[in-house]
Structure formats: structure tokens, C-alpha cells
Amino acid sequence: MQIKRLKLYHSPALRSTRVKWLLHEILGDDFDVESIDAYSDLYTPEFRKLNPNHALPVLEITLENNETVVMIESGAMLVMLADLFPASRLAPLARPFSKERADYLQMLHFLCTSMDMMLWQLRIHEHVLPASERDDRTIRRYRRKIAEEVEPQLAKRLRETPYICGAAFTAADCVMGYNLMWSRGAGLCTAPVFTDYLARMAARPAYVSAFADRHLFVRTVPEDAPVKVQFTG
Template sequence: MDFKKIKLYHYPATRSSRVKWALYETVGDNFEEEVVSLYEGEQYTPEYMQINPNHSVPALEITFANGDKKHMLESSAMVSFLAEAFPEKNLTPTAQFSSERADYHQMLMFAASPIDMMLWQIRVHEHVLGPDEKDQQTAQRYRHKFQTEVEPQLIKRLQAHDFICGNTFTAADIVMGHCVMWGKMYGMCEDEAFSSYLSHLSKRAAFLQAYADAGKFDPVPPKGAKPSGLFTG
């Protein structure tokens, strides 16, 4: 991909870390990063809302070689786009129409959509919402679904292979790996298969670079956090 500049709007350990990882895998450190302080409410400022009207991270600003500028707002779309834009990095199966590529897309989207949704509902109802808005029944429903329906599928794959789509690392692991870490943060994904999986992922230099700031993330918003009252889901 021929580009002039790439800029990532980021907050540690959130979905933007997926994109940061994909960037380190594809363009190295040839990108800019701006931290959006979520607990300070910076995602709701008029300036940031012009970039991302969904008031969330990540946002990826790409200035192409011809001067065109594009804002991408969905983390998994960014990961997929970068993987496709740099085929020499071997983040996708080579064959365009194959069982391997079908499985790759299936697992990338499985992580990006239903798994992410379950984890988000757990986080929202256990930590993000105020006490009068939290619904523990919703959190428990998705915990149960995740642990009884999702985890067995992933464990079966990870007991058979090092990575989610076999023994070769792909961009699907960037999204799935983040989801597994997210699950562990909430007391799930405790099977040894998940620990082994994360051990394989953590051997990649791009992973270590992307998550070097993860220790700055606290899942519990501080008291008086500015997004209170602005959060819409």
C-alpha cells in the first residue's frame, strides 16, 4: 500500500491495540499515535467527534499517496485492511478461494462480532455503567454463553494447533488474541489452551510493542470519570 501517513487514535489495551499490533506487523513503527483519554471524556470532544462520530477508539487516519484521506472506525476492518494491503507480510492465507481462506474469514469475524459483543456486554454491565443502570442478569447471561458455547470451540482449535486457524499466524489471531486477553481479564478463558495460545502470540515482537502500554489500562472507571452521563452503549 502506498501511503503518506498513518495515524492511530488509541487507548491502551482496548480494541485499538488490535490495530496497533497490525500496524507493527505491517508498517513497523512508521505510523503516528495519539492517545484519546477515554476516562477524561476526550472521545466526546467536538474535535474528536469529527474524526469518529461513534465516540470510541480506535480511529485510523490514512493519508494515501495521492493525497486522499480516509478515516476508518472499525478495529477489525482496519486489521483486515492492513493484512490485505501488505500481502508480503503473510497475514492472510495465500489462496484467494480456498478452505483455508474461508476459515480465516470465519474466525476473524467470529472474534470481531459475536465474541466481541459478549465481552462488551459483560464489561458494560460489570464496570462501565452506573449502579442504577447495570443489569447483572445480562452480564451473567453472556458469561454463561461465552464459557459454555464459545470457549469449547476455541479450546478444540487451540488444542490441535498453535494458532486459531492452524499452525500459521494470521490477522485473525490479532483480533482473537485480544478477545482471549479480554476474556482472561474478566475471569474467563482459564483453560491451559488459552495460556499456551497467548504464549505463542507473545513471542511476536509486534505483539510486545502493541501491548507495551497495557499496564496503563484499568477496567474500572475512576470515580467522577467525565464520560459518566455521556456514555450511550
């Protein structure tokens, strides 16, 4: 079954940006984007029909028979899209087995889950939760873990190769570049090796397109935003 059209539900600078970046790498601008206000729309009945976990991104896939498939996990979207468009060379081939494929999958999922979770904890405890619910111990713990454990691992890889999984740009770099944006906004990952890497990413037209709306992002959630009352994690 062939894909007829792709539609991404997106909000500036949030996780949907890493999928948007990959879509631009593969399709240019030939996909649809619906803008979502993450501070007011995620908990509405309409959006929760798309994603009961009230989170972005959401990828709506329309097939050639007009059937619609909805995906709500960005890591799964990235793996699927890179594999569906092998001509774009954004992932090592799934078969036969290769060390390159294993490393690519491991790194992509580490960035999408483990590192993302640490950054998310910083985000919610510094900018989203009401002051009475923030935990300074959590903030200190994950700042230390990123600085002492994660940064050295990533820096070592980038000193050896220009991209996070080797000599070629892959879908994992869409997550790596995105995570570095968040890390540096929190005062982390400031070493020159990360600055040089981000400069290489910023030279890619797809990166420019993916982050073109970044200026619309509001870091601190307004006190009167619906998400302040409805936020569950």
C-alpha cells in the same frame, strides 16, 4: 493510489490495541499513534468529527496525493491491512477461493463481532455503567455463553493447531489474543490451552510493542469521568 502514512488513534488495552498489534507486525514502529483518553475525549466535538460513534480505534490513512481516508471499524482495518501487505503473510490470499480464506474471514469476524459483543456487555455492566443501570442477568447470561459455548469452540481449534486459523499466524490472531486478554481478566478462558497460546503470542515482538502501554489502562471508570454522564453504549 499508494499509502503515504498511517495514523492510529489509540487508548491502552482497548480495541485499538488489536489494530496496533497488526500494524507492528507489518510496519514495525513506522506508523503514527495519537493517544486518546477514552474516559474524557471520545465525546468531545473534536473527536466526534473523526468518529461520530465516539469509539476507538480510528485509523487515518494519508495517501500519496495527501488525501485522507478515515476508517472507524477495527475488523475492516484488520482485513484491509493484512490484504494490502501480502508480503507479511498475515492472511490467506483473497483469490482464488480457498477454504483457508473462508475460515480465516469467518473466524476474524466472529472474534471481532460476536465474541467482542459478549465481552463488551460484561465490560459495561461490570465496570462502565452506573450501578443503577447494571444488569446482573446480562452479566450471568454472557458469562455462561462464553464459558459453555465459545470457550469449547476456541479450545478445540487451539488443540489442533498452534494459531486460531491453522499452522500460521494471521491477523485473526491479533483479535484472538486481544479477546483472551479481556476474557482472562474476567476470569474466563483459563484452560491451559489458552495459557499456552498466549505464551506463543507474548513471544512475538509486535505483541510486546502493542501491549507496552497496557499498565496505563484503568479498568473501572472513575465516577467523575465525563464518559459516566455521556455514555450511550
